Amino acid sequence: xxxxxxxxxFERAQRVIPGGVNSPVRAFRAVGGTxxxxxxxxxxxxxxxxxxxxxxxxxxxxxxxLGHGHPAVLEAxxxxxxxxxxxxxxxxxxxxxxxxxxxxxxxxEQAAMSAIRLARGATGRNxxxxxxxxYHGHADALLVKAGSGLATxxxxxSAGVPPEVVQHTIVLPYNDxxxxxxxxxxxARELACVMVEPIAGNMNFVRAxxxxxxxxxxxxxxxxxxxxxDEVMSGFRVALGGAQSVYARLIPGFAPDMSxxxxxxxxxxxxxxxxxxxxxxxxxxxxxxxxxAGTLSGNPVATACGLATLxxxxxxxxxxxxxxRTRGLVDGLLEAAREAEIxxxxxxxxxxxxxxxxxxxxxxxxxxxxxxxxxxNRFFHGMLERGVYLAPxxxxxxxxxxxxxxxxxxxxxxxxxxxxxxxRG
Ligand SMILES: Cc1ncc(COP(=O)(O)O)c(C=O)c1O
Numbered sequence: 447x448x449x450x451x452x453x454x455x456f457e458r459a460q461r462v463i464p465g466g467v468n469s470p471v472r473a474f475r476a477v478g479g480t481x482x483x484x485x486x487x488x489x490x491x492x493x494x495x496x497x498x499x500x501x502x503x504x505x506x507x508x509x510x511x512l513g514h515g516h517p518a519v520l521e522a523x524x525x526x527x528x529x530x531x532x533x534x535x536x537x538x539x540x541x542x543x544x545x546x547x548x549x550x551x552x553x554x555e556q557a558a559m560s561a562i563r564l565a566r567g568a569t570g571r572n573x574x575x576x577x578x579x580x581y582h583g584h585a586d587a588l589l590v591k592a593g594s595g596l597a598t599x600x601x602x603x604s605a606g607v608p609p610e611v612v613q614h615t616i617v618l619p620y621n622d623x624x625x626x627x628x629x630x631x632x633x634a635r636e637l638a639c640v641m642v643e644p645i646a647g648n649m650n651f652v653r654a655x656x657x658x659x660x661x662x663x664x665x666x667x668x669x670x671x672x673x674x675x676d677e678v679m680s681g682f683r684v685a686l687g688g689a690q691s692v693y694a695r696l697i698p699g700f701a702p703d704m705s706x707x708x709x710x711x712x713x714x715x716x717x718x719x720x721x722x723x724x725x726x727x728x729x730x731x732x733x734x735x736x737x738x739a740g741t742l743s744g745n746p747v748a749t750a751c752g753l754a755t756l757x758x759x760x761x762x763x764x765x766x767x768x769x770x771r772t773r774g775l776v777d778g779l780l781e782a783a784r785e786a787e788i789x790x791x792x793x794x795x796x797x798x799x800x801x802x803x804x805x806x807x808x809x810x811x812x813x814x815x816x817x818x819x820x821x822x823n824r825f826f827h828g829m830l831e832r833g834v835y836l837a838p839x840x841x842x843x844x845x846x847x848x849x850x851x852x853x854x855x856x857x858x859x860x861x862x863x864x865x866x867x868x869x870r871g
Pocket of ligand 1: 676
């Protein structure tokens with residue numbers, strides 16, 4: 447009962463929590479082995495229940511962009527907590543957070559929370575397009591995989607989701623302009639929105655190509671469908687202005703119609719927001735007919751945490767330093783793989799990165815899932831044994847924080863050289 451090893455805790459957890467975890471990827475099923483039960487974290491490190499230290503490249507799946515326990519964030523959270531944990535009433539800090547997000551993401555005029563309902567309410571249409579390999583949370587209508595054949599609608603990926611709930615969701619391959627055009631030519635007049643992870647972090651790390659994004663914008667504009675950027679992962683992570691600022695640099699005049707944020711805006715506490723033009727956002731209750739609500743929405747401690755985090759990452763030079771450290775990590779991994787004569791490709795933007803046991807960068811989910819899983823799993827465990835905690839599945843992205851030092855990257859690359867050597871043959 448009092449076994450404090452990872453294995454002991456996992457066994458105990460499985461008696462009272464389905465699969466022993468509260469979010470599936472934590473169970474290590476993709477890579478095998480025993481999940482690490484984390485006891486504490488500081489800066490770039492996690493320590494498990496057995497006292498083993500790991501350099502953390504998950505960063506709570508993105509939010510911990512400053513590293514763990516950043517003093518300014520802790521101070522803001524402690525102060526806010528002392529003033530009350532939740533009120534269920536408006537606070538000034540919500541305004542400050544909305545103002546901060548709007549200031550950093552050009553094109554947003556109002557920020558609030560339920561993007562698809564709003565897109566449907568604002569357009570008076572029902573259908574939506576999503577892309578294979580993009581994840582948008584566990585809402586029923588989005589737990590969908592492609593049906594058989596282009597013209598069919600999606601099938602639920604989860605038991606408990608009635609087929610009728612996903613009948614309006616069309617699932618297309620990512621980065622496939624022809625499939626996009628075909629779907630628009632058939633369904634354009636019924637399309638409320640197209641939802642996309644512009645730089646996808648749920649099929650490892652895959653960028654939407656510029657021609658694909660350009661065509662997507664053109665088609666949405668031409669047919670009155672809203673282009674919804676899911677920047678829950680990429681927002682304030684790949685750049686201060688999110689992935690939309692990256693595409694705005696590449697495509698003149700580019701902007702999505704709506705954007706969804708999470709992760710970094712809460713700085714590690716539960717918080718999400720979505721935003722768009724004033725015209726779209728004014729359709730939302732209490733101004734308009736589209737309902738949304740939440741008892742803990744705009745929570746004072748979470749908003750304090752998010753604000754303190756945004757304040758730190760907006761300091762001059764923050765993203766340049768984070769980007770070059772992350773790029774250094776990926777370049778080092780690629781170099782180590784070349785030395786070991788193992789095919790590896792990798793990419794990064796800001797503080798988010800990915801690598802594949804594959805000779806080129808995959809452009810879609812099918813290719814990601816066809817990369818060398820056995821090598822990935824052995825590499826993952828090799829790194830874990832050497833004190834480096836990577837995401838425990840080949841379809842997840844990696845995250846570097848401002849707390850990762852040059853020494854941490856060097857330590858990681860030495861672990862990678864050793865692990866890669868064991869993968870040969
Ligand atoms: C792009 C994207 N959208 C939405 C979500 C859902 O966020 P949450 O797990 O906080 O509901 C995630 C979670 O990883 C995500 O990566």
